[in-house]
Amino acid sequence: MEEKITIKTLKGHNPKIGTREISKLVGVSRNTVKKVLRATESDATEPTEKLNKEIAPYTDYIYEGIMVKKLIGSRILEEIRSKGYTGSSATFYRYTEKIKRPVKKTYERYETGPGEQAQFDWSPYTVVISGKLTKIYVYSYILGYSRYRVYEVSLNERAESAYEAIEQSIKEIGGVVQRIQTDNAKCFVIKATKNSLEWNKMYLNLCAHYSFEPSRSLPRHPWSKGKVENPFYYLENHFIKDNKFDDFNDLVKKIKEFQDKVNNRIHETTQTEPIKLLEEEREHLIKPPHNKYIGIYFQSRKVTADCLISYENSRYSVPHQFACREVWIKASKGYSLEIYSSKNALIATHIISDKKKSVIIDKSHYMTHRVERGNWERLCLSFSELFPAESWFLEKLKTQKKINPAYHLTQILELIKFYSLENLKYSFDMCLQYNSYSYIFVKGILENSKPMLTNESIISSYSLRLPEYKNISRSLIEYAVHLNNPTNLKN
Numbered sequence: 001m002e003e004k005i006t007i008k009t010l011k012g013h014n015p016k017i018g019t020r021e022i023s024k025l026v027g028v029s030r031n032t033v034k035k036v037l038r039a040t041e042s043d044a045t046e047p048t049e050k051l052n053k054e055i056a057p058y059t060d061y062i063y064e065g066i067m068v069k070k071l072i073g074s075r076i077l078e079e080i081r082s083k084g085y086t087g088s089s090a091t092f093y094r095y096t097e098k099i100k101r102p103v104k105k106t107y108e109r110y111e112t113g114p115g116e117q118a119q120f121d122w123s124p125y126t127v128v129i130s131g132k133l134t135k136i137y138v139y140s141y142i143l144g145y146s147r148y149r150v151y152e153v154s155l156n157e158r159a160e161s162a163y164e165a166i167e168q169s170i171k172e173i174g175g176v177v178q179r180i181q182t183d184n185a186k187c188f189v190i191k192a193t194k195n196s197l198e199w200n201k202m203y204l205n206l207c208a209h210y211s212f213e214p215s216r217s218l219p220r221h222p223w224s225k226g227k228v229e230n231p232f233y234y235l236e237n238h239f240i241k242d243n244k245f246d247d248f249n250d251l252v253k254k255i256k257e258f259q260d261k262v263n264n265r266i267h268e269t270t271q272t273e274p275i276k277l278l279e280e281e282r283e284h285l286i287k288p289p290h291n292k293y294i295g296i297y298f299q300s301r302k303v304t305a306d307c308l309i310s311y312e313n314s315r316y317s318v319p320h321q322f323a324c325r326e327v328w329i330k331a332s333k334g335y336s337l338e339i340y341s342s343k344n345a346l347i348a349t350h351i352i353s354d355k356k357k358s359v360i361i362d363k364s365h366y367m368t369h370r371v372e373r374g375n376w377e378r379l380c381l382s383f384s385e386l387f388p389a390e391s392w393f394l395e396k397l398k399t400q401k402k403i404n405p406a407y408h409l410t411q412i413l414e415l416i417k418f419y420s421l422e423n424l425k426y427s428f429d430m431c432l433q434y435n436s437y438s439y440i441f442v443k444g445i446l447e448n449s450k451p452m453l454t455n456e457s458i459i460s461s462y463s464l465r466l467p468e469y470k471n472i473s474r475s476l477i478e479y480a481v482h483l484n485n486p487t488n489l490k491n
Helices: 002-013 019-026 030-044 056-068 073-082 089-100 159-173 201-210 222-229 231-240 248-263 274-282 376-386 392-400 405-417 421-434 439-448 456-461 476-481
Strands: 117-129 132-143 149-154 179-182 189-192 197-199 213-216 299-302 308-311 314-317 326-332 336-340 346-351
Touching: 002 019, 002 030, 019 030, 056 073, 056 089, 073 089, 117 159, 117 231, 117 248, 132 159, 132 231, 132 274, 149 159, 149 248, 159 201, 159 326, 197 201, 201 213, 231 248, 248 274, 299 308, 308 326, 314 346, 376 392, 376 405, 392 405, 392 421, 405 421, 405 439, 421 439
Parallel strands: 117 179, 179 213
Antiparallel strands: 117 132, 132 149, 189 197, 299 326, 308 314, 326 336, 336 346
């Protein structure tokens, strides 16, 4: 190796020096010197591919058949053989692969000014959360000028999660760019071809709400949004791999810490920390509106009488003040369910259950409700005193009405004011027959059954509070005296 370097150096510094003199100086044969110099000359020239002599006469015909006529290889091979080709099929197909080989595309680097553009995309990953392999989606929003980025995490890649990630990124940065560059996902573009483009109406509503222009990358043009795609490689290798998380909130907390770390390191292109350039770019951002975007990820629900709403085959509690009212719900990041009042105030938050037909109760939603103040044990004791032989009804009621059995039992005991014990016992037997133990069912049986004699002692103990009757009598003479002056009558 040292002899080759010496030979090349001597020839390079003195092109007129001969091979004989070089061989004497280096101490090698002239043939070795010639071999080294020939290799140097061949390295300096571009290598040329050697064309098979058997296929050479048919190159133009093959090129026209593939690129112009769009013929398949087997047909072209059959035709050139009829014209005299004697080579192998392997030689032919090796040559056609060189013709079909795509030319590597090049592009000019494009930089945007401050506040001009942001790019948005996401990528799926599998991580360990609470000891379980969980699929997550990391959404990345990056400003084109400062390279400042925001990471948002979700457990799904639905349209509402993408819109929420854009909205949260805008809120966190504190401003809106002129346009946001996305790919051709259906949540952004319904139809994406070279000749036609149809934007998703829900996405256009989001654009109108925050006053930015939608922009998309053409299909198979990944370099047009390389600012947002390239950082995913760094995210995967410096954060995702070999990392575990206690729960979803721990994942969100740690990815935000990683976000701060990335935004405070010097960017290779700008040679400046993104956090510093963000201060300069903020002056060119549009101020976002105060109110949230109400769109596809907000849905209305009617709260039931037992203070519950339904979402994806499960039920979630709502503060009792909103019973029988309309509320708005939003699934945030595929992890939590947010419930809003009609005036857009957050009234409840639940972790979305991964089990279908679950009932998620927050006991604080019933704390100030009058039924909650009625102790279940006390109500059961009152019921057993009145109906000692029907204690089985309590267990049936509690099993069927797990959410709030005290409410139903309270209302049933209130019926004693208007119906006899015999009527109620009859209604309990009907409950057993039809396997329904709600207050509404008991009341319906009582309203449609024949009246029975009421128990006077029970009625008196639950009677309505009427004003006391006073036996007052006056003499007729008193009325006669004041007949001409009624205002003087005494009560």
